[in-house]
Amino acid sequence: MTFTFGDYTLKTHELDNKLSVQVSSTLGEVHLSEDDHRTSDFPDEVCFYIESPAEKPAAKGLKKFIFGGYTFILGINYSGELFLFHSVELIVGKKLIDGKDTLTLAFLKDPKA
Numbered sequence: 003m004t005f006t007f008g009d010y011t012l013k014t015h016e017l018d019n020k021l022s023v024q025v026s027s028t029l030g031e032v033h034l035s036e037d038d039h040r041t042s043d044f045p046d047e048v049c050f051y052i053e054s055p056a057e058k059p060a061a062k063g064l065k066k067f068i069f070g071g072y073t074f075i076l077g078i079n080y081s082g083e084l085f086l087f088h089s090v091e092l093i094v095g096k097k098l099i100d101g102k103d104t105l106t107l108a109f110l111k112d113p114k115a
Contacts, residue, residue, distance in 0.1 A: 003015075003069070007062065007065065007076050007078070007084070008059055008060060008062040008078045008084070009027050009028070009029050009052075009059035009060065009078075009082075010025055010026070010027050010032070010050070010059070010078070010084050011025070011026045011027060011028075012024070012025050012076075013025075013026070014069055016069060016070055016072075019108065020106050020107065020108045021069055021070070021072045021106070021107045021108075022099070022104055022105070022106050022107075023086070023104065023105045023106075023107065024099065024102050024103075024104045024105075025050045025084060025102075025103070026102065027052050027055070027059070029052050029055040029056045029057060029059060030052040030053055030054055030055045030056060031052070031053045031054075032050050032051070032052055032053075032084075032102070032103065033050065033051060033052075033053055033103055034048065034049070034050060034096055034103040034105075035049035035050065035051050035083065046087060046088050046089065047085050047086065047087045047088075048085070048086045048088070048094060048105060049083050049084070049085055049086075050083065050084040050085075050086070050103075051081075051082070051083045051084075052082065055082065058081075058082045059078055059082035059084075060078070060082075061078050061079060061080045061082075062076075062077065062078040063077060064076070064077040064087075065077070072107055073089060074086050074087060074088045074089070074107070075087040086105070088107060093107075093108050094106070094107055095107075095108070
């Protein structure tokens with residue numbers, strides 16, 4: 003499934019009880035923020051940013067998304083960064099697929115158990 007959230011496009015795919023999420027934008031190349039030194043009240047968040055964007059993405063309020071058994075919340079801050087907040091019951095893996103940073107979300111246990 004592909005959908006847009008602000009200036010970001012998210013592509014999701016569920017396979018083998020895991021949800022893969024790829025983020026892209028027409029404003030530039032999107033990366034996972036690995037060097038995030040901000041203090042945060044949300045330990046279960048992942049931040050994406052656009053490298054050298056053509057224009058700064060507009061801020062966008064929080065919105066909840068549900069894909070099968072997976073639920074997460076997206077929001078774009080005033081710096082144009084996309085945040086994905088996920089459940090503490092998920093583990094998050096980060097990898098490159100087709101040269102793009104990709105998240106893999108998986109439950110710590112079987113959601114149907």
